[in-house]
Amino acid sequence: MRRAFAAVWAVVLILALTVAPAAASTAQAASLPAPSASSPAPSASSPQADSSHLAAGTPSEEPVPEQEEASAHPVVLLGFAGLTFEDLDPNRTPNLWRLIDESAVGSLTPRSVRDTSCAADGWLALSSGRRAADEPRPTCRVLQEPIGGWVPDWDVYLDQAAEDNYTPSVGTLTETAEKAGARITGIGPGAAIGTAQPDGRTQDWQPLRESGELGEQVTSASGTADIVLVDLGSVYSPGQSVAGIDAAVGEVLAATDELPAGQAPTLIAASIADARTDDSRMQFAAVRGGVGAGGPMGGEGTSQLLTSSSTRQPGLLQVTDLTPTLLASAGVTGAGGFAGAPLSFVDGPADAASKQQRMLDRQTAVLTQENVSAWFYAAWGILLTGLLVTCTVIVKRRGLRRAANIMRVGGLLGAALPISTFLVNVLPWERWPSADVAMLGGVTGWAIVLTALGLLGPWRRLPAGPLGFIAATTVGVLAVDVSTGSSLQMSTLLGEPLLIASRFYGIGNSALALYCTALLVGLGVVCSWMRRRWSITAVVAVAVLASCVLLATPGLGTKFGSVPTLLLGTAVFAVTAAGVTMSWKRLLLIGGGGAAGLMLLVLFLDWLRPTDQRTHFGNFFDSILTGEAGAVLLRKIGMNIDILTQSWATVLLPFVLAAILWAAISPDRFRIPLLGEWYRDMPLLRTSIISLAVLLTVGTFINDSGIVVPAVGILFLMPALTHLVGTKAKDQPKAQAQGQAQPQPGAQAQSQAHPRPGTPPQP
Numbered sequence: 001m002r003r004a005f006a007a008v009w010a011v012v013l014i015l016a017l018t019v020a021p022a023a024a025s026t027a028q029a030a031s032l033p034a035p036s037a038s039s040p041a042p043s044a045s046s047p048q049a050d051s052s053h054l055a056a057g058t059p060s061e062e063p064v065p066e067q068e069e070a071s072a073h074p075v076v077l078l079g080f081a082g083l084t085f086e087d088l089d090p091n092r093t094p095n096l097w098r099l100i101d102e103s104a105v106g107s108l109t110p111r112s113v114r115d116t117s118c119a120a121d122g123w124l125a126l127s128s129g130r131r132a133a134d135e136p137r138p139t140c141r142v143l144q145e146p147i148g149g150w151v152p153d154w155d156v157y158l159d160q161a162a163e164d165n166y167t168p169s170v171g172t173l174t175e176t177a178e179k180a181g182a183r184i185t186g187i188g189p190g191a192a193i194g195t196a197q198p199d200g201r202t203q204d205w206q207p208l209r210e211s212g213e214l215g216e217q218v219t220s221a222s223g224t225a226d227i228v229l230v231d232l233g234s235v236y237s238p239g240q241s242v243a244g245i246d247a248a249v250g251e252v253l254a255a256t257d258e259l260p261a262g263q264a265p266t267l268i269a270a271s272i273a274d275a276r277t278d279d280s281r282m283q284f285a286a287v288r289g290g291v292g293a294g295g296p297m298g299g300e301g302t303s304q305l306l307t308s309s310s311t312r313q314p315g316l317l318q319v320t321d322l323t324p325t326l327l328a329s330a331g332v333t334g335a336g337g338f339a340g341a342p343l344s345f346v347d348g349p350a351d352a353a354s355k356q357q358r359m360l361d362r363q364t365a366v367l368t369q370e371n372v373s374a375w376f377y378a379a380w381g382i383l384l385t386g387l388l389v390t391c392t393v394i395v396k397r398r399g400l401r402r403a404a405n406i407m408r409v410g411g412l413l414g415a416a417l418p419i420s421t422f423l424v425n426v427l428p429w430e431r432w433p434s435a436d437v438a439m440l441g442g443v444t445g446w447a448i449v450l451t452a453l454g455l456l457g458p459w460r461r462l463p464a465g466p467l468g469f470i471a472a473t474t475v476g477v478l479a480v481d482v483s484t485g486s487s488l489q490m491s492t493l494l495g496e497p498l499l500i501a502s503r504f505y506g507i508g509n510s511a512l513a514l515y516c517t518a519l520l521v522g523l524g525v526v527c528s529w530m531r532r533r534w535s536i537t538a539v540v541a542v543a544v545l546a547s548c549v550l551l552a553t554p555g556l557g558t559k560f561g562s563v564p565t566l567l568l569g570t571a572v573f574a575v576t577a578a579g580v581t582m583s584w585k586r587l588l589l590i591g592g593g594g595a596a597g598l599m600l601l602v603l604f605l606d607w608l609r610p611t612d613q614r615t616h617f618g619n620f621f622d623s624i625l626t627g628e629a630g631a632v633l634l635r636k637i638g639m640n641i642d643i644l645t646q647s648w649a650t651v652l653l654p655f656v657l658a659a660i661l662w663a664a665i666s667p668d669r670f671r672i673p674l675l676g677e678w679y680r681d682m683p684l685l686r687t688s689i690i691s692l693a694v695l696l697t698v699g700t701f702i703n704d705s706g707i708v709v710p711a712v713g714i715l716f717l718m719p720a721l722t723h724l725v726g727t728k729a730k731d732q733p734k735a736q737a738q739g740q741a742q743p744q745p746g747a748q749a750q751s752q753a754h755p756r757p758g759t760p761p762q763p
Helices: 002-031 094-102 119-128 154-163 172-180 189-195 214-224 242-257 319-329 352-398 400-426 435-456 465-483 509-528 533-552 562-577 584-607 616-626 629-644 648-665 675-681 683-702 708-731 734-738 747-753
Strands: 075-081 104-109 184-187 227-234 266-271 283-290 305-308 316-318 343-346
Touching (some): 075 119, 075 214, 075 242, 075 319, 094 242, 094 283, 094 352, 104 352, 119 172, 172 184, 172 189, 184 189, 184 214, 189 227, 214 242, 227 242, 227 319, 242 266, 283 305, 305 316, 316 319, 319 343, 352 400, 352 435, 352 708, 400 435, 400 465, 400 509, 400 708, 435 465, 465 533, 465 708, 509 533, 509 562, 509 708, 533 562, 562 683, 584 616, 648 683, 648 708, 683 708
Parallel strands (some): 075 227, 075 266, 104 305, 104 316
Antiparallel strands (some): 104 283, 266 283, 305 343
């Protein structure tokens, strides 16, 4: 009876951590207006969206760009390349420092088609509203002024765009603005790319004037044009520097200060590329003024940090967010097909020093993740292997009981490490003098705390109770993180690298693999405490459905591959726990058919929303209808192949992982002691491992990270099983442990045939 109550409370804990935040987040999302092309994404100060606008742009008809005079306001983009927040100082760059103080700021991820981006890449992305790039070159191209109104090397840009899987349509910015009746002007070589039409001709462009005349040139252009693009150059180009860009920004600020308040344009200053081919860093971005007329003003009141619905992270934006932002500022509505979303403002520190520190913290986190990840996974694998080798040597020389405590404590510590890599982001480790040491110390500290709680908590009296606690904690932490904005996943060891810019919210592939692994292992432990099949079936069904809602709902997990991965994997466990004999036909029917149908429904419902309010779910469904889905799938397949073929070690990794899963499922075949006894005492534990093997296999082929999915799952599973072996060895009498014999060949078959899933076989 005690075990039944403990199981019920454990399930309630898991579901509370999973369902409640999801429901709260969904309710909150339903009560807020969604971002539109003419207004920023919702913030604390956003006005309620106009109902007539929400009705526009339905899937049945493609919206036509129009300019709403009431919401139009001139906007100037000061574009440059290679400038980061580390370059700024109140003494050396007083004008940029003033801009920080008077603006909403954010870190801009410069990711283009490749790992690093040149100035041409940034201007091409601005022109198309999607990731785009120049041809691969050993050094960045020096941009040239138009010749006779034609952008040089435009044919090269078009050829490269045709080869890329991001399907950029260069010239979209100008084409959209002209369709809406808005005027766009360019100043400087890079701005010629930004203002070019799809054929490469720029009709409204000016060369950059000499120092002392730039301010007047910009204000004059903003008086006649709705959108003004200004190229201030690159800090790495010959004859240019951070000081030069600071002086140019100062001229523009001084000139706009002299204009009447209602005529001063919105200023967007952004470093849109790395401007180098050997390194990438988060770039500088600031907005002074509002995105359109009548909205909140960047740098005033609580509007201090930039964000967008494409990142949903405070103080974080992409280059592709700038295109819809420029159009929204000019009052252009009905524009779609962009990878980004209009910028909006959220709360943040009001003074320049604090704003800069926030951005420096993010830069530190990004670079630390990049540097530590280069060796961390290999070191982690070596440590796990070392633990197993050490235990094997001790067992052979001194008996299994001698290694019991090492395996029991060390295994649980290893199982707690993956979730600790996320929990470390609760701590301000970025501000320590040695950030990498602080990060690793925080990860280790959290793992020790969780291990102590697992070994000392009341659940320690239950079979595999400490492991059940770690599994439930892992599921709960990730569920809460997904429901509250995914901040724990940003720039941590198993989280999302912001420089790659693959995902900014929802649940990433590594987090998904860890979540599903912990969920299945946790269900295997918890359900083994229960006696009745109907209660086990109910618990599994509720946990899996709640996880599907959490992981697949747009705005929460927003993970396309999570539903088929989770349903196919858990189908084995659910059907077996219900007492039904599993077959491949039933697995494909229940898991494959159900997953495909549910995902199509989610994609379709998201597609029904207005174009400017869809997530990438709806955009992917639209790409299916337009025939562009193949490019998306090819890009994901390419990423999978690139990860798999990075080195000879990654090529061998699938075989190693398959061997580990085989050994975990059939320990007697591989002479793994005592694990078979766990399976005889808790048959559903072995069923959960079989289900996990199916889940990780499916996840490998469905998710674009490929082999990363089973690799992360194994990082939790290996130490978890080591802990179980150590626990069983510690609980055995000394003489029995030293003379441990292999189980009888028919014992495992007897356990599988036992009619009660939570009860060990009778003698």
